[in-house]
Amino acid sequence: MSSTKVIHALYNDDDVLMDAVKQTRKAHHHIEEVFTPFPVHGLDKAMGLAPTRLAICAFIYGCIGISVATWMMWNIMINDWPQDIGGKPSFSYLQNMPAFVPVMFEMTVFFAAHLMVITFYMRSRLWPFKKAENPDVRTTDDHFLMEVAVSGNEEEMVSFFKNTGAVEVKVIEKH
Incomplete structure (x- = not known):
């Protein structure tokens, strides 16, 4: 079973998150997912997601x-x-x-x-009795989490996300 590393960048403001998503896309890093406690207007476009069908x-x-x-x-x-x-x-x-x-x-x-x-x-793959896939419980309250695949220099990416305004940056092994 292969495992990959992802970076969890945690933000406490939706405007800072939007700027960080734009900077991350501009730096050509792949955003896996963004977890928010409420819908953030324009986040889907900032992430480059295709329109819904x-x-x-x-x-x-x-x-x-x-x-x-x-x-x-x-x-x-x-x-x-x-x-x-x-x-x-x-x-x-x-x-x-x-x-x-x-x-x-x-x-x-x-x-x-x-x-x-x-x-x-x-x-959405929401089945009855499905276990929650939320990586950090704070994203259901007042924090925003951006999950980004690690590609290249790990320390450089961690410092990049700290410079985008993240209050916490962690590297996680994802199985």
């Missing part, structure tokens, strides 16, 4: 929801068990479409919301 998934899930709703209403109200409700016969789906719009909307939202939650958990 979750919106595409939401659209596809909404299309699945409206398709299921359309099939379900046609099958139940027109094909399988047509009923004369309030003197309005169910001869075709299009004649009854205005009555079906709320159901179509709700099923679209239902499918998109529930499938997005499942997709988010799967993409």
Whole structure:
């Protein structure tokens, strides 16, 4: 089993963290991950992360929801068990479409919301009973941690991160 070394640079201010991320990218060091106690606006762009494709998934899930709703209403109200409700016969789906719009909307939202939650958990690898992967408990309270792969001179990198404003810099063996 191979092990690699990473540097954990701990910051106590989000603005200092943002500057450090920019300096780290400029110095061509590879940022493995950044742990923050709250979302930091612009951090994803500063880290050079690609835009998320979750919106595409939401659209596809909404299309699945409206398709299921359309099939379900046609099958139940027109094909399988047509009923004369309030003197309005169910001869075709299009004649009854205005009555079906709320159901179509709700099923679209239902499918998109529930499938997005499942997709988010799967993409984030958040399974039930999963052990937390947080390297430092202080990042859930008031500190920010940048994890960077060690490449080249280790002492030089440690001094680089101390100069970026880190309050603590540690070299960790990662298995």
